[in-house]
């Protein structure tokens with residue numbers, strides 16, 4: 001079968017090959033073979049290929065891809081039919097690896113049936129990014145006491161999910177993006193949500209004025225210099241939830257305001273979700289599908305690349321400002 005593979009880190013155009021590799025073995029007990037139809041191209045994929053995120057490369061090479069949507073082809077022994085996992089069923093995968101290939105074998109617990117009224121393109125956008133948003137929103141709502149939530153890098157995939165979730169929970173979200181051009185792109189896809197640009201001095205005061213009070217929680221994947229600025233924007237007792245490092249520089253944070261203003265800094269990631277109970281996870285997934293139905297505009301803008309065009313897709317995923325998701329699609 002075809003897959004994108006790298007055997008050394010570097011510039012994607014130089015190290016990423018489109019190759020024939022061995023098809024996966026038939027699914028073992030509690031495993032499922034899925035033919036992948038779509039996968040998101042994430043900032044993380046580019047960082048992995050370039051080696052900015054250290055990960056050993058096995059002799060056979062690494063196939064990128066940590067999430068995906070597809071169709072069940074084979075079901076291993078012991079998979080409970082009550083899960084809805086059966087050949088022909090459309091599913092999304094989380095967690096997964098190596099989805100920049102035609103097929104993967106995944107554990108049944110990572111295979112999530114997708115309802116007929118949710119498209120592959122939307123399911124793709126609510127897989128890892130939606131689950132990340134669920135984890136973040138649960139922590140944000142617990143910490144906010146009803147005060148506004150500030151969502152940074154709000155034009156991102158996770159940002160779109162966070163805003164839709166806030167609306168579902170009747171929580172007030174303020175969307176922060178780094179440029180006026182990004183604000184102009186984001187605003188029409190998040191009606192009813194205030195979008196603020198941090199391109200100019202005075203953005204912090206604008207955030208507070210927009211919310212009618214300082215935000216109680218900031219949800220941020222940027223880090224770097226932004227972390228200290230966000231701690232300054234928060235109300236006393238506020239919480240900065242961090243979930244990424246788009247700015248990889250270390251954050252210079254003084255412990256004095258943390259102490260005096262009783263601020264909290266907390267890191268979260270999508271994989272933490274796997275520790276929640278099966279009942280909680282099922283309820284979260286139902287929420288994500290409901291969100292997809294209620295806020296289709298949040299997922300309407302995306303760029304699709306055919307499966308062979310992985311390097312083009314990686315380059316497009318760098319374009320700034322973002323215009324929605326970048327998706328790598330296999331022929332169906």
Ligand SMILES: NC(=O)c1ccc[n+]([C@@H]2O[C@H](COP(=O)([O-])OP(=O)(O)OC[C@H]3O[C@@H](n4cnc5c(N)ncnc54)[C@H](OP(=O)(O)O)[C@@H]3O)[C@@H](O)[C@H]2O)c1
Pocket residue numbers: 041042043044128129132153154155156157158159177178179182221222243244245246247268269270271317319320321322323324325
């Ligand atoms: N912790 C987890 O489990 C988890 C899971 C999923 C994603 N993430 C992280 O979440 C972040 C967003 O992922 P995504 O897939 O949603 O991204 P995405 O859709 O590709 O969008 C990235 C967004 O980040 C903005 N951005 C990039 N660098 C920035 C910087 N230095 N300062 C301000 N804004 C910046 C871009 O702004 P412009 O539009 O202005 O270019 C763009 O809107 C990434 O850091 C990713 O690693 C974490």
